[in-house]
Amino acid sequence: MAEFRVCPDSGFYFHKSAESLMKVNAVVGVVALLIAGLLAIGVVLTRWQEVHWLPADTFYMVLTAHGINALLFWCIFFEMAILHFASSTLLRCRLATPRWGWAGFFLMLIGAVMNNVAVFSGKSSVMMTSYVPMQAEPHFYLGLILFAVGALIQVFVFFGTLVIAQQEKTYEGSVPLVTFGAITAAIIAVFTIASGAIILIPTYLWAVGYVSHIDAEMYRVIWWAMGHSSQQINVAAHVAVWYLIAGVLFGARPMSEKVSRFAFLLYIFFLQLASAHHILVDPGISAEWKIFNTSYAMYLAVLASMIHGLTVPGSIEVAQRGKGFTKGLFEWLRKAPWGNPVFSAMFISLVTFGFIGGITGVVMGTEQINLIIHNTIYVPAHFHATVVTGTTLTFMALTYLLIPVLFRKKMIFPWMAKLQPYVFGGGMTILILFMLGAGTLGVARRHWDMDFAGAAMAFEYPAIAYTLMAVGAIGGLLAIVGGIMYLTVTVGSLLFGKPLEPSAGILESFAGKPLQASAYDIEKPEKLMMAPKLEESEHSGGGFEAPGTFALAMLLLVTFVVYYFINWKYLASVWPLG
Template structure:
């Protein structure tokens, strides 16, 4: 797109974002290869070479795609978004961002090394009593610490904008970036605590045992908001970027901000719904957190309402009539729109599956089955990842000074369709197999001779077919990214940022009351977790009576 009015982000800021994308898409390729191997092994048609076990491959897949791809892409996108909407990063903020990047990268390399050496086949949840080499836990801790450093750099940049623009609400995209990083920093306190005070001393041999229930609870304190750390940047694109691509105003700036604040409130104090079948947690507190979990449906429905209202406005502007006439005239031939839109559509069944997972009675049916894996592949691997691909189609050429050509757009449409077909086969078969009781995290050989395993073989073959198609989609994506980085024609590509209509009411300043929002979040966390954690510590089988003795 050639346009003299295009606002470009600073080249130095762009380099910082690109560095994160290099790591993210490298993780996509390697993690995707590990995922392909998993599906082939589960089909019973492939045996891994000697020296490589299924759980090693499973750990590579989960860590690289669930943690590395997402964290690096998100932080790169957030830095670029803040540079675009809150002004060029200062030298100090940019330097801090680079420090965060290198700490994360060193941590990733350290973690990957011990996984590949076969000393950390503990999956991305790293549940005790599975034990990894200390380097695995230290590496993951460095990834978290590096992300904190980047987060504080973003906070400093936003504070500088606020100081220069008193009594104004921050730019919507920057506001959303700050909410995302506040959620991340608060939630990662749980996984940092269990790594520093439990796993690392245990793996180093300083203590003989740890409190397994406590470690799992602290992980899931982090594990559920991790899902919203994945989702909120996708929502940023849905709320702010897609309207600009459609050349339509944002439906409501205030609604978008309110939905992000509600996501902050209700995404963290709900981790116990992942532990509904865990002994040692009082059922009344499980019930409380299930109720809080269902509260997150409210901002999700707000998001759906806002997006479909935006689509209808676009359609009416194009002359569409009837209840769903607007659906037909949407720009399906624009990959920047198509990839996130397909992600949104997949999120409808993904959200329904999430309601099932969080429901006490229904969870009894699917708990620890491959249904849950299928759910993750709808939420993260489809809704989020396809949206990230859509972001890459304009953000990378914007930074590199290249064009997203018609040929690359056509290839991206093929990639989106390929990904959707592959995920349909994989996720559908996982859900159906899970309803029949097939376990998650299990290699085919572990239940090949069970009486019911023969009923699952067709599903496992479907997963292998889906995984193979998805890997083709990964190869197509890497080809597109390499072109956007190095080979596409030089030119200018817009960083699309939507704006609110002049007809709507001005966004209230109270949305900038950060002390209030964070205080409410902390109070909800204290309410949801203080008594359960106190009970766990007081009644721990290892006799620990206080936080200082958790690792005795």
């Protein structure tokens, strides 16, 4: 029975069941993003002290829901679509056990809805971290558990598909780099979900009354093995998507398969240690343990990100130079398709993730420096640079690619799509930079009132902190406008976009239904062959193939070094303690 179709524009093969699962996961992910984005309006307009919109109880409820929908539901649903794409589509293989895939998806959906119901009832405003002994309603935890189990099932469907691809020899040689990156994400996901189960199941039992006590410190250590690792799934996934986009748009070839894969391997080995840097100022944890773990074993995972930071733009530069853009250091970059939202979103993501997200993450994750940063608004500033301008913007870039390829729709409002990455990325960058500043002045995160109204003793932040928060909020509103533009283009295209051949209707696009049966006319895709070897003349002779990228990398390093030592200097000015 013919179950495959080939996309005439991209040449990607889609297996019927995999395609449906990709669609539903992506669509539900985008719905979660929509919810998170709407809630962001409340967060931004409340933390902008001059506006101070929501009352305290609503603010904390909104903040809880914003965090969970954005960090967990949006990212992980979308990553499930990426996993099925990286296995079934890239390897031209049928999806393993589609029914299990659907079961996993529905479990995730039920879990996500259940958790949102708990939060919006107003009795589970415990923030995403739900630190014990503060207690949420039982179905808050149960929702997360079901969501995690569903995700685990889909991850195993992904592994199963890899096994089938290998056994049925649908490809030659080793799996492509993008699939390798997806495998990295999937392995980290298994670790993440296992940690989540270890802590959330007893916490659920505690909430329903079967367990009398959960140690608050133990909860923090294990919860973060899930909480931070889930963000490492994002990193591995979005780096894989960077490589994919570089390949699709530029025909870029990884500078070195060995180096890029080795860097992904470092993620698998060391990224999980990240939970440590959330407990650097907690009681009773030894300095040796903190130093080893917070540095991801001597920063080997940071090294991996620095490697990707060179090899992704480097591969683009090499491809561009091959096309004749060889003038000076940066002609290749100037002449890049800045009007194509797939490229601009991906490149803005690369730069902000490296320069802001990466650098601030390492600085605040340094054992002693954490003292001057922990729980200030610096922390959300950092993770907006990793998860929003990093992961979310990359996934937005991928959506622009997928609307025609996966959903078979022509994009509506191309001008809006063209502007969107700049509005979203620019607004978010303003938000991040000004929140970093406010955090340095000690402004607390997860805090309703900078004026401390009703406190028995007064405290006032310096006036500049208010200004920083206000400018940051304006950036946040700009980013929300960018988010609305994204949703207008994507949802609008699925609803009203012109169907492409083989065509898709509204239901096929939205409800995850496959296209008309006639679209699936391929019984067995052609075997995926190894990439063609480079011609001898195309080798650059071992010199610096991508000098512009190297210059950018050195700029990153200098920024990194300067900023890192500025923070040590700042630390040296506070009360001595030991």
